[in-house]
Amino acid sequence: MSSEQTASRATLEAPLKPRRTRFEEFWRLFRRNRMALAGLAVFAAFFLVAVGGLALTSGSRPLFDPALIRLPEKLLPPLSAAHHRLLAPGELPVLGIYLFGTDDLGRDVFARMLQGAWVSLTVGFVAVGISVAVGIVVGGLAGFYGQRRINLENLLVTAVLLTGGGLLAAGRRPLGATVLTLGHAWLFWSISPWGLRRRRHLPAGLGLLRKNTLMVDTLIMRFVDIMLCFPSFFLILTVVALLPASIYTIMVVIGLTSWEGTARFVRAEFLSLREQDFVAAARALGVSNLRIIFRHMVPNAVAPVLVSATIGIASAILTEAGLSFLGFGVPPPHATWGNILSDGKRFIFDAPWLTFLPGAAILIVVLSFNLFGEGLRDILNPRVRERN
Amino acid sequence: MITFIGRSVIQKIVTLFFVSVVSFAIIHIAPGEPSQVDPLNPKFTPEMVQRFRRAFHLDRPLHEQYAFFYRDLLTGRTVSWKDHQPVLSKIWERFLNSLPLFVVGTLIAWTVSFPVGVRSAIFRGGIYDRSATFLSYVLISIPGFFFAYLLIIFTVNRFQVPVIGMQTFGMADAPWLFRLNDRLWHLLLPSILGATGGIAVLSRYVRSQMLEVESQDYVRTARAKGLPWEMVHYKHALRNALLPFVTMFGLILPGLVGGSVIIESIFSWPGLGRLAYEAILARDYPVILTINFIAAILVLAGTFVSDLLYVIVDPRIRL
Numbered sequence: 049m050s051s052e053q054t055a056s057r058a059t060l061e062a063p064l065k066p067r068r069t070r071f072e073e074f075w076r077l078f079r080r081n082r083m084a085l086a087g088l089a090v091f092a093a094f095f096l097v098a099v100g101g102l103a104l105t106s107g108s109r110p111l112f113d114p115a116l117i118r119l120p121e122k123l124l125p126p127l128s129a130a131h132h133r134l135l136a137p138g139e140l141p142v143l144g145i146y147l148f149g150t151d152d153l154g155r156d157v158f159a160r161m162l163q164g165a166w167v168s169l170t171v172g173f174v175a176v177g178i179s180v181a182v183g184i185v186v187g188g189l190a191g192f193y194g195q196r197r198i199n200l201e202n203l204l205v206t207a208v209l210l211t212g213g214g215l216l217a218a219g220r221r222p223l224g225a226t227v228l229t230l231g232h233a234w235l236f237w238s239i240s241p242w243g244l245r246r247r248r249h250l251p252a253g254l255g256l257l258r259k260n261t262l263m264v265d266t267l268i269m270r271f272v273d274i275m276l277c278f279p280s281f282f283l284i285l286t287v288v289a290l291l292p293a294s295i296y297t298i299m300v301v302i303g304l305t306s307w308e309g310t311a312r313f314v315r316a317e318f319l320s321l322r323e324q325d326f327v328a329a330a331r332a333l334g335v336s337n338l339r340i341i342f343r344h345m346v347p348n349a350v351a352p353v354l355v356s357a358t359i360g361i362a363s364a365i366l367t368e369a370g371l372s373f374l375g376f377g378v379p380p381p382h383a384t385w386g387n388i389l390s391d392g393k394r395f396i397f398d399a400p401w402l403t404f405l406p407g408a409a410i411l412i413v414v415l416s417f418n419l420f421g422e423g424l425r426d427i428l429n430p431r432v433r434e435r436n
Numbered sequence: 437m438i439t440f441i442g443r444s445v446i447q448k449i450v451t452l453f454f455v456s457v458v459s460f461a462i463i464h465i466a467p468g469e470p471s472q473v474d475p476l477n478p479k480f481t482p483e484m485v486q487r488f489r490r491a492f493h494l495d496r497p498l499h500e501q502y503a504f505f506y507r508d509l510l511t512g513r514t515v516s517w518k519d520h521q522p523v524l525s526k527i528w529e530r531f532l533n534s535l536p537l538f539v540v541g542t543l544i545a546w547t548v549s550f551p552v553g554v555r556s557a558i559f560r561g562g563i564y565d566r567s568a569t570f571l572s573y574v575l576i577s578i579p580g581f582f583f584a585y586l587l588i589i590f591t592v593n594r595f596q597v598p599v600i601g602m603q604t605f606g607m608a609d610a611p612w613l614f615r616l617n618d619r620l621w622h623l624l625l626p627s628i629l630g631a632t633g634g635i636a637v638l639s640r641y642v643r644s645q646m647l648e649v650e651s652q653d654y655v656r657t658a659r660a661k662g663l664p665w666e667m668v669h670y671k672h673a674l675r676n677a678l679l680p681f682v683t684m685f686g687l688i689l690p691g692l693v694g695g696s697v698i699i700e701s702i703f704s705w706p707g708l709g710r711l712a713y714e715a716i717l718a719r720d721y722p723v724i725l726t727i728n729f730i731a732a733i734l735v736l737a738g739t740f741v742s743d744l745l746y747v748i749v750d751p752r753i754r755l
Binding site for chain 2: 273279291292362369370374386403407
């Protein structure tokens with residue numbers, strides 16, 4: 049056998065490197081989808097504008113001051129020049145013209161739009177970050193530990209803890225504190241090694257405590273069903289109206305009311321992944337559950353989550369704009385696209401740019417996220433992959 | 437079948453109970469109280485506040501308040517804290533206003549999206565398909581309030597008709613034909629706006645269902661044996677693609693109370709969404725909770741109806 053043959057044999061038997069890496073393959077498919085590519089480009093531009101806008105509009109002497117009121121200059125159309133004689137030198141806009149015109153208080157709409165871009169960006173990303181985190185944890189729990197059963201003792205401890213918390217919230221301080229302490233004592237006792245050892249030979253009456261009731265999966269998915277019963281915009285509106293107005297409230301509330309879809313995706317993915325060979329192999333090697341979940345399963349389950357997160361950002365931006373429009377958004381001196389439009393609607397026939405510019409901005413950004421997300425979905429779908 | 441119905445009804449009642457607990461908790465644990473809504477009003481003396489709190493059980497612990505509230509709700513005696521009107525009749529009155537919006541909006545959505553979706557699927561990848569796809573993304577992405585103003589400007593400038601409100605003020609003496617015309621113009625824009633999201637989502641869904649069915653073997657067989665193409669598309673493919681949509685009749689039920697807050701406030705339409713909005717502003721807890729409760733019932737009833745319809749329509753599913 050010549051050395052050449054052994055060499056070719058060796059290359060045949062050695063594991064072959066894929067012709068293209070995963071990323072190259074992804075990029076090759078992605079480039080074909082022109083709408084998704086355009087979405088990505090707009091998204092990148094929006095990101096730059098939002099970050100640049102934050103730098104240009106904040107600080108003590110910003111380049112573009114979104115809050116500077118110039119009453120003689122109100123309701124000027126876009127690209128109109130500032131009246132130099134009427135303004136103090138410090139009040140002049142940067143280029144001497146108002147790129148996007150001025151509003152009814154003579155504030156520079158361009159500066160306000162720049163400020164609003166940052167609000168839209170952070171609301172979208174933080175809200176979706178929260179909802180994805182909650183969704184992965186809840187869905188992962190249901191998918192990975194779903195077959196475990198909850199025994200009566202767990203339920204009782206939870207009930208005691210909840211009652212204690214409820215009593216505290218209702219204003220019965222001493223009683224609530226006692227119940228909470230008792231609940232915690234019970235909890236720690238039952239998970240301490242001493243309690244675990246004791247538990248093996250419980251008296252007959254207390255054996256009832258270990259009776260299995262329902263599955264973790266059932267519990268979690270019923271909870272998801274309950275959350276899905278609330279009409280989401282109405283729920284968000286109620287909570288935002290009751291809590292003090294701030295941008296953080298809105299992010300958290302939008303995030304905490306939109307995780308159900310992610311949770312369902314992750315659960316479905318986990319249910320199929322945990323039956324696969326590589327998970328079984330990892331378990332046979334003695335890898336810990338947490339490492340299996342986060343190192344081996346989550347990366348494989350992330351594709352549908354990524355898609356729903358991208359589309360979730362779009363809908364979070366829309367929700368924030370809707371809330372701002374109704375007057376529940378970020379409090380007034382701060383500009384957001386929703387409240388520029390909401391303030392401008394009174395002048396819709398005299399100053400249409402106050403409606404059209406923010407409206408078009410929201411439309412373009414949300415559209416780019418939606419197109420990008422749908423493009424991702426097409427590419428990550430294995431059936432489409434094989435065809436190309 | 438009977439066991440399925442029984443089990444799901446019990447399950448849904450349990451879910452409803454938890455929904456009622458959660459919504460009650462959310463609204464009462466949030467800071468602030470309805471008796472503090474108007475602290476600057478000189479008529480709102482501390483004695484008044486005390487009387488108000490006693491009258492609506494606000495001085496009781498939370499679980500008793502919960503029991504009081506749902507006892508009143510289930511016996512139909514809940515009154516609004518704002519004006520002492522019975523909540524159910526208030527909601528019914530507003531519901532009758534929202535109903536035409538819902539019906540016309542749903543009709544528009546379904547009649548537009550089916551032809552569009554089917555045509556996109558048949559001419560897949562063509563210029564029609566691609567522009568319909570892009571347009572449906574635009575419709576999903578456009579903020580409702582922005583689209584509303586675009587439509588208002590267009591309609592008012594082009595057709596010179598008033599569109600805000602349910603009817604033009606002072607038309608009561610006009611002949612009925614004029615009144616009807618006026619009502620229809622007022623109904624048109626909010627219904628179109630209510631239908632936009634539906635058109636976009638539904639037409640995409642019709643398209644994907646249709647594509648799914650078109651790739652099945654029996655469609656290829658039908659084509660191979662030389663049937664005319666309209667027969668292949670409309671008889672063999674479309675009929676089977678329609679199956680999942682029968683169940684969607686159940687899923688549109690929640691839309692009955694989900695009447696859009698934003699659209700109704702733009703058009704000053706005195707519907708349910710606006711009632712909810714006013715109740716939230718006034719912290720009128722009974723109205724908020726009742727609307728929420730009804731919404732939850734409709735969501736649950738909707739999934740139940742759609743499950744049942746699935747069984748009735750699709751003989752392959754057995755229970």
